[in-house]
Amino acid sequence: ENADPQKTAFVLRKAWTLYSVTPLYRFRRSRLSEYARLLSAFIAAEKQKGLAVEVGVELDIKVALSSLADLRGSELDQAALLVQLSSRSRASSKNSEDKLVWSGWFCSMFGDDLSENVPENFTCLPLFLTHGAESYTSLVGSWFQKTFDCCFRRLAISPLNLSWMVAMWAGYKLERAASAVELVFSVPRLSQPLDISYAIHPEDAKALWDTVQKTPGEITQGEVDVFMDCLCAHFHRHFKIHLSAAKLVKVSTGIASAHCDGIVKILHSQHLPGVLMLLTELAISQIQ
Amino acid sequence: MDPTVAEYIRRTVLKMPKDEIKMMLQKWGFLSETQLQTLNFHQIKDNISQEVVQLCEENSADIKQAAALDIIYNHIYQNKRMWSVYQMKKSGEEVEYFDIADFKKKFKRRIRSALKNVTITFKEYEDNAIWIRVAWGTPYKKPNQYKPSYVVYHSQTPYVFISASMLKSNLPLLCQALLVASNYHDIREMELRSHSLNSLKDIVFKRYSQNFQTYTPKPLQEGNVEPENADIRIIHENGSEKERIHRLNQEIFGSGPQPKLEFAQYKLETMFKSGPKMDVLNKKEPFRCLVKFSSPHLLESLKSLAPAGMADAPLSPLLTCIPHKARNYFKIREKKESFVSP
Numbered sequence: 001e002n003a004d005p006q007k008t009a010f011v012l013r014k015a016w017t018l019y020s021v022t023p024l025y026r027f028r029r030s031r032l033s034e035y036a037r038l039l040s041a042f043i044a045a046e047k048q049k050g051l052a053v054e055v056g057v058e059l060d061i062k063v064a065l066s067s068l069a070d071l072r073g074s075e076l077d078q079a080a081l082l083v084q085l086s087s088r089s090r091a092s093s094k095n096s097e098d099k100l101v102w103s104g105w106f107c108s109m110f111g112d113d114l115s116e117n118v119p120e121n122f123t124c125l126p127l128f129l130t131h132g133a134e135s136y137t138s139l140v141g142s143w144f145q146k147t148f149d150c151c152f153r154r155l156a157i158s159p160l161n162l163s164w165m166v167a168m169w170a171g172y173k174l175e176r177a178a179s180a181v182e183l184v185f186s187v188p189r190l191s192q193p194l195d196i197s198y199a200i201h202p203e204d205a206k207a208l209w210d211t212v213q214k215t216p217g218e219i220t221q222g223e224v225d226v227f228m229d230c231l232c233a234h235f236h237r238h239f240k241i242h243l244s245a246a247k248l249v250k251v252s253t254g255i256a257s258a259h260c261d262g263i264v265k266i267l268h269s270q271h272l273p274g275v276l277m278l279l280t281e282l283a284i285s286q287i288q
Numbered sequence: 289m290d291p292t293v294a295e296y297i298r299r300t301v302l303k304m305p306k307d308e309i310k311m312m313l314q315k316w317g318f319l320s321e322t323q324l325q326t327l328n329f330h331q332i333k334d335n336i337s338q339e340v341v342q343l344c345e346e347n348s349a350d351i352k353q354a355a356a357l358d359i360i361y362n363h364i365y366q367n368k369r370m371w372s373v374y375q376m377k378k379s380g381e382e383v384e385y386f387d388i389a390d391f392k393k394k395f396k397r398r399i400r401s402a403l404k405n406v407t408i409t410f411k412e413y414e415d416n417a418i419w420i421r422v423a424w425g426t427p428y429k430k431p432n433q434y435k436p437s438y439v440v441y442h443s444q445t446p447y448v449f450i451s452a453s454m455l456k457s458n459l460p461l462l463c464q465a466l467l468v469a470s471n472y473h474d475i476r477e478m479e480l481r482s483h484s485l486n487s488l489k490d491i492v493f494k495r496y497s498q499n500f501q502t503y504t505p506k507p508l509q510e511g512n513v514e515p516e517n518a519d520i521r522i523i524h525e526n527g528s529e530k531e532r533i534h535r536l537n538q539e540i541f542g543s544g545p546q547p548k549l550e551f552a553q554y555k556l557e558t559m560f561k562s563g564p565k566m567d568v569l570n571k572k573e574p575f576r577c578l579v580k581f582s583s584p585h586l587l588e589s590l591k592s593l594a595p596a597g598m599a600d601a602p603l604s605p606l607l608t609c610i611p612h613k614a615r616n617y618f619k620i621r622e623k624k625e626s627f628v629s630p
Binding site for chain 2: 180187189190191192193194195196197198199200201204207208230233234235237238239240241242245246
């Protein structure tokens with residue numbers, strides 16, 4: 001779990017779009033450079049077919065695949081697999097640097113629930129995170145699907161899971177200048193839609209959680225419910241509005257933020273394993 | 289023509305939607321109708337703006353005219369800017385005759401006495417609104433035309449609407465100039481902000497429908513009509529509750545359209561009170577929160593919460609007081625059962 005912070009720095013402070021991925025059939029770690037060439041050729045071919053990803057600019061896309069041994073929970077997990085797409089404009093000189101245009105990585109953080117039950121030729125990396133244009137995600141996803149017979153699905157995060165995240169993250173030890181614990185609710189079906197942002201001072205949110213959580217290191221659904229009920233009750237006391245009837249769409253703390261459309265941002269390397277573990281669990285439930 | 293003026297005019301034209309350029313140039317009145325006829329409005333905007341600049345060259349436009357064009361654009365697209373509201377106070381009760389020329393002179397003089405490098409432009413509109421555009425420089429730099437402040441003043445009222453987009457450091461000078469020019473002695477910023485200038489005016493000038501108790505001979509308005517079917521066995525569930533909510537909404541919000549605000553913000557510093565059975569937080573210090581409501585039309589949205597079952601009726605006074613307290617920023621501290629907002 002002691003990941004080299006340099007290797008995992010790319011994860012932090014970026015908004016990642018989440019997908020669940022079914023196990024990859026006949027994926028071989030030793031053939032990464034071959035896969036990179038094949039993917040590169042695939043992208044070039046798709047562009048030729050007219051599925052241009054960048055209009056007006058001639059770009060060569062370079063593909064790099066690498067393994068990240070540090071990004072995993074235990075030895076039972078597969079090492080994470082990072083895919084990076086870089087571009088170099090044909091117009092510029094040979095000396096110009098490649099520009100990273102898209103990254104995506106497959107990961108399993110304590111995903112034993114899934115890997116225990118799959119036959120030998122399958123590689124389990126149930127969580128897929130992307131950053132960059134949707135068109136590239138589509139290309140990369142299609143190639144992996146074709147090549148390894150796997151299936152990608154957007155990972156939505158339910159209000160229930162969002163409330164787990166906010167309760168859990170609010171309880172973590174605070175940094176000096178921690179940001180607020182924010183919950184964003186949406187009430188779409190009115191004549192005019194309404195968004196409500198409810199941001200609590202991090203010390204006060206933690207103080208509340210500390211009185212709710214009975215056993216350190218363990219969180220129960222009951223405790224999360226009490227925490228959320230308290231927040232809703234405080235809100236109702238002032239505004240007479242039932243937040244519980246609104247849709248929780250986003251939660252944000254100094255540790256990380258998560259949006260119901262399956263987008264997360266992680267801010268501290270210290271909590272990276274914990275957050276990834278939670279997301280791996282969500283991905284696995286979606287697959288099974 | 290000064291090249292910076294040319295560039296400024298070019299960029300101002302580029303901001304305009306293509307099908308509105310001709311109308312705005314006509315309102316501007318600086319180019320003659322004949323000159324406007326020579327413009328080809330069917331080419332790309334880049335070319336249109338270049339042609340406009342060329343015509344301005346012919347007429348030797350200076351920064352005053354360019355600023356006038358900017359006011360026209362910003363008056364039409366006033367809702368792109370964020371407006372704050374300021375209220376002025378007079379010392380005496382005398383109603384003085386308002387002399388617009390005097391106002392302009394005093395305003396310019398006050399600003400220029402502190403800062404030479406400014407561009408000040410006025411435009412009056414039919415609704416008694418005086419629009420003032422001020423581009424600010426420093427003692428050593430010419431005014432930055434791209435970040436002007438806008439002030440809208442209705443001379444018959446103590447209210448000024450300001451859209452700053454400038455360093456806060458120029459605000460005191462602007463306020464002083466307004467006081468001097470309008471003969472008031474004090475000015476303070478209200479806790480009221482919105483993109484919709486007209487809604488801000490509606491609120492402070494009380495132009496929206498208020499919660500008067502009006503006598504209506506019929507007990508109900510539209511929305512709660514008796515069903516057409518004659519089968520009296522069919523009744524509306526919670527019919528009386530729905531009626532009660534509807535009636536309360538009418539009383540609180542009135543039946544006319546609400547002023548259009550986009551958000552309301554509450555800084556809560558009240559105590560956390562746990563429910564009767566909950567063994568939770570019982571601190572002596574306040575539970576600090578910041579709540580922000582946003583909507584394309586906030587007041588209409590809030591009005592629809594109780595009928596949708598999302599809120600109790602009557603809605604909290606913290607929300608319903610927004611128009612008549614003329615504020616959408618609040619700081620709430622504990623005071624027994626009610627709230628205190630400074």
